[in-house]
Amino acid sequence: MKALRKPAMVAVLLGLLLMSDPNLALAASGGRVGGSSFSSRSSSSSSSSRSYSVPRTPGSRPGFSYSAPYYAPSPFGFGGGGGGFYMGPAFGFGVGAGSSFFLILTGFAAFVLVSGFLSDRSEGSVLTATEKTSVLKLQVGLLGMGRTLQRDLNRIAETADTSTPDGLGYVLTETTLALLRHPDYCISGYSSVALKRGIEDAEKRFNQLSIEERGKFDEETLVNVNNIRKQSSTSRSANGFRNEYIVITILVAAEGVHKLPAINGSGDLKEALQKLGSIPSNKIMAVEVLWTPQNETDTLSERELLEDYPLLRPL
Structure with a gap:
């Protein structure tokens, strides 16, 4: 009986509380x-995301392209028109005076910095505003x-x-x-x-x-x-x-x-x-x-x- 006394009292008090304010029970x-x-x-956003394609050359396998090194006259070679070695059509280096080689490196570094800055500006301001x-x-x-x-x-x-x-x-x-x-x-x-x-x-x-x-x-x-x-x-x-x-x-x-x-x-x-x-x-x-x-x-x-x-x- 003692064990049941407290739960019974709690139940009675809860019942009285609900009866006094019936809104609480509903x-x-x-x-x-x-x-x-x-x-x-x-x-739709994922389907319209930007895609990039690699340019193909005649005879190349689909999805794969490369450019081979070639030899061409270098304006910075020895003897005013000596041969120079280029790694591709975008940029190259020649065996010439040290000052000329330094100018090429400086120009290439400036190009990379400017390109990165413009890329950051376009990605950071225009794209994020729309996203x-x-x-x-x-x-x-x-x-x-x-x-x-x-x-x-x-x-x-x-x-x-x-x-x-x-x-x-x-x-x-x-x-x-x-x-x-x-x-x-x-x-x-x-x-x-x-x-x-x-x-x-x-x-x-x-x-x-x-x-x-x-x-x-x-x-x-x-x-x-x-x-x-x-x-x-x-x-x-x-x-x-x-x-x-x-x-x-x-x-x-x-x-x-x-x-x-x-x-x-x-x-x-x-x-x-x-x-x-x-x-x-x-x-x-x-x-x-x-x-x-x-x-x-x-x-x-x-x-x-x-x-x-x-x-x-x-x-």
Whole structure:
């Protein structure tokens, strides 16, 4: 009996706790809509990568070429036109005065340095600018009175074709417009931007952010990702004596360099939403919009808001 006394007391206390606040016993709903085209972009990028071919000479085997050394008159030979020995058509050396040989070496070294510098400039500035991918995150906290935003997001998730770039552009544009139309409900915000050099790094970062946000839901009750759909009726009743909030998170991966302002006021939030909504569809690699609560009868308390979304800053 003594061994069972403590577990029994714990069970009774837990039951009383759940009875006093029934919202704690039920799952918090979350919505998710979007998709990605990382795999198709990666394959097209690899297929369009630069290739180099070795020039063939008549009679040579395919894929293999060489140039044999030959003799030619050297301007630096003995006796004003003596014979010189060249290793190929690109450069050579002759048996001549020491100063002439030094000039050839100096010229060759300068050529190598200039070529390397130009190569570094082209690879480092032009190519990397086009290869960079921006992973952007914008998070907005709203008053629970903004139920119309929940309806807008539910409608977008139910109707969007999330398997195409145009469909992802539609999701992004409609979400940003819904928030821009209801600025009075927005009370806090947060933004971040990560620049990644390769598609794989961008995909990894995007997935990390998505998993982090999805882990804050007890259940995803409305999902439309890459046209894979799921809907559940699980919900919990709102308590009229508790503060209610809504949190919407927008994740975007896009080709090129994109920036978002730090969110310190309503003006910054408006600018960030406009920049996200204006990203061309052909630059979008991935979009996800996540929001909680998804069901209009659910509630997000102030304690949950502060614990799960500590980076949000008041506007």
